[in-house]
Amino acid sequence: MIPALAPVIMLVAGALFAIGLASLIARCNLIKMVMGLEFLGKGVSLLFVLGGYLAGDVGVSQAVVITLIAIEAVVAGVALALVILLRRAYKTFDIAVISRLSRGGDL
Incomplete structure (x- = not known):
């Protein structure tokens, strides 16, 4: 059975993903x-948690999301270091x- 908030969570995750994709495509800053x-990463994480909940295996989806958050932190740190060097x-x-x-x- 799909909970009542599942479509709302999917909409929020899709909006996060779309905002992230639009800001990557815009390439202005x-x-x-x-x-x-x-x-983008937060939208995917939200979908992983929702998918795990709907599949009935929340533990595995939480483990994947925690790993994803750790990887995102490293990627953000390296990306910001490169941005500082370019600046x-x-x-x-x-x-x-x-x-x-x-x-x-x-110029």
Whole structure:
């Protein structure tokens, strides 16, 4: 039996995933791209927990989500470190400016 809140949880997870994907596709700011990556991960985590609940095996889904959260923390740390290095080198967070400068263009 599907609980009454399952469609709402799926809608929230889908919205988180869509927001994350949109911020990755927009490619305007490095910080927004890292945040979008985190939104993607949170949406997938929410779907994993809901799927485990609906399948009746919450323990396995929680173990997968905890592992996913640990991996997301490492990825976010490395991504933010790279963003800081790019900011120091190019003095901007804008992807278009960074790609233009890396090809030898002027500001």
